[in-house]
Amino acid sequence: MHAQNDNATPSSTATWWRWGTPPRSGVRRLIPNWEYAHLRGVGVTRIVGGSVQAAAGLVCLSYGVYGWAAFFLIIGALNLAGGYWYITIARSARRAH
Numbered sequence: 001m002h003a004q005n006d007n008a009t010p011s012s013t014a015t016w017w018r019w020g021t022p023p024r025s026g027v028r029r030l031i032p033n034w035e036y037a038h039l040r041g042v043g044v045t046r047i048v049g050g051s052v053q054a055a056a057g058l059v060c061l062s063y064g065v066y067g068w069a070a071f072f073l074i075i076g077a078l079n080l081a082g083g084y085w086y087i088t089i090a091r092s093a094r095r096a097h
Contacts, residue, residue, distance in 0.1 A: 050079030
């Protein structure tokens, strides 16, 4: 409870200030607070990880282990798409400021 004005609910600014990121709308709410605060770094990390996973999938494909190849290629593609999404959000947020 806030003793200054006897208000039990904190203001919206106080709530997001504690986490370090402003309130988000839409699909951006799916991104965890820590990742949203470091979008570019997490996006680049996802792209690097997705590339490594895709390379592992190609190696598995060359050895004829198709189940593992499909697993690594699907996970790699999802990480590449997520990293690209994070970087585009970071780029659009930078243009907005």
